[in-house]
Amino acid sequence: MSNIAGKAYAMNVITPIRWYMTWINRLIFKIALKNPETLKGLITLSLIHYARWVIVPRSGFPRLDPSQPKEDLQYSYMLFFSNFNGSWDQYVDSFTFAIPAGLDLFWKWNIRYPKSVPLTPFHKYIRHNQIDTLHYYNAYPMASSNDIKSAQKIKKALIDFNTTSVNKTPDDFLKDYNKLLIDLQHHFGDMKPTPIVSLSADAVKKRYLQSHLNSN
Amino acid sequence: MATKNGNATALTVLSPIKNAVMGETSCADITRERCLSLPIHEKSPLARVPNTYLARLFVLDDVYYESLPASDCVFNFSDITSFFSDSARKKALPRKDHLKSKYLVFSSNFYGDLDAYLAGLWKNWSYIDLSGNQRDVRHIWEYCVAFDRVTDISSFIDYIKRCQLDASLFFNGSTDDSLQEQLKSLYLKQEFTRFAIEHQGKNAAEIQQDFKTFIQRVQPENLSSPTWPPGKSAP
Numbered sequence: 001m002s003n004i005a006g007k008a009y010a011m012n013v014i015t016p017i018r019w020y021m022t023w024i025n026r027l028i029f030k031i032a033l034k035n036p037e038t039l040k041g042l043i044t045l046s047l048i049h050y051a052r053w054v055i056v057p058r059s060g061f062p063r064l065d066p067s068q069p070k071e072d073l074q075y076s077y078m079l080f081f082s083n084f085n086g087s088w089d090q091y092v093d094s095f096t097f098a099i100p101a102g103l104d105l106f107w108k109w110n111i112r113y114p115k116s117v118p119l120t121p122f123h124k125y126i127r128h129n130q131i132d133t134l135h136y137y138n139a140y141p142m143a144s145s146n147d148i149k150s151a152q153k154i155k156k157a158l159i160d161f162n163t164t165s166v167n168k169t170p171d172d173f174l175k176d177y178n179k180l181l182i183d184l185q186h187h188f189g190d191m192k193p194t195p196i197v198s199l200s201a202d203a204v205k206k207r208y209l210q211s212h213l214n215s216n
Numbered sequence: 217m218a219t220k221n222g223n224a225t226a227l228t229v230l231s232p233i234k235n236a237v238m239g240e241t242s243c244a245d246i247t248r249e250r251c252l253s254l255p256i257h258e259k260s261p262l263a264r265v266p267n268t269y270l271a272r273l274f275v276l277d278d279v280y281y282e283s284l285p286a287s288d289c290v291f292n293f294s295d296i297t298s299f300f301s302d303s304a305r306k307k308a309l310p311r312k313d314h315l316k317s318k319y320l321v322f323s324s325n326f327y328g329d330l331d332a333y334l335a336g337l338w339k340n341w342s343y344i345d346l347s348g349n350q351r352d353v354r355h356i357w358e359y360c361v362a363f364d365r366v367t368d369i370s371s372f373i374d375y376i377k378r379c380q381l382d383a384s385l386f387f388n389g390s391t392d393d394s395l396q397e398q399l400k401s402l403y404l405k406q407e408f409t410r411f412a413i414e415h416q417g418k419n420a421a422e423i424q425q426d427f428k429t430f431i432q433r434v435q436p437e438n439l440s441s442p443t444w445p446p447g448k449s450a451p
Contacts, residue, residue: 005256005270006449010272012272012323014279014280015282016280033218033385048387049389050226050389052323055384056230060381061230061232062379064232064362065362073279073313074311075311079228079381081272081323111282121284121285128282128283128284134273135274136256136271136272137262137271137447138257139268139398139447140398140402141447141449143402147402148398150405154405155404155405155436158436166424170419170424174420174424177424177427188412190406190410191451193451
């Protein structure tokens, strides 16, 4: 199992929802899509790379051949996949404390959803319905989603600065350079492997070192 | 359809695994073992697949029974009727569901269009397993239902599309730049941060001269080099 890839954690949650209530969820998701400000809480939390909600109708599991038994389900299912920075507890707790109403809106119609407040039943609900990842790949294990957004700003600023200021007199160059550093100060930072904060992260590191030993 | 958010795409694939046993091991367990033994980070086969931001594989064995106590938002008549009737109390329990197949789940967040991405997946997924054998993408999907009909790029793309589920909501908390652009930006962030630290307190002419040398070295507009390789896990 490998829910961790560098600074990212892969969460998979599958929860049942009454098939005749899925239209409400679809409507809520559609409204959220059309009005991105409804997701402002998630953006402010700033710890997610990418996340998605997928509703699988009870007759919607892929069936590719007549030899494959047809699913006979009483509920539809909602899949939630997230790629976030930090630990499991930090992520789940930040939802509860920062955007509990939004969270309840997305899961409200799921069977036995306990609501995001109080915390302990919500923790149990997520743990109960979570599936571990077997292989998790992250193109930038050393970077958080904030690093990627900061890097985008630094690249643009660096190219602009190089175009406008590099051939000025040394004193004017320094003035612009100092302004550049002040403008970018919140975006700097040395990126390194994430500290080992859990037994799972330690296990991933050991697997990585072992695979390197095997290949050398 | 919410499978796209700007240039970023969310691919969700559920491929049914054959309900068969090979020797003493089920096809699902063979698939699980193969996913588990994929090399990670830079050596993951997904590091070779162009424009993959983050991706994962797991096996969905079954759905869960909601056995935990919680109130059920609108269907609480049973709270009243169950005072009077045992059967009403029992009927208020959630139903039990079981899947008849296990599913290999592949979820990927990537830049660009689906067909080009899947073609890249077919062509570039490659790694050497622990026994020293060269493996391609067919090794992971081998025991999935109807995958034996996949013989080339176009049949692979068709197959994955048959297994694809649309996202109802795809949230992008990062950027939707190409992976090359993201990796180059991260490389520049790292290098420029170090440059700024090393040049604190130096005089204007020296910083200017060194900055020109720095720009020549890092080539900010050259996306292919120098840059971070995909999956880079150590400085």
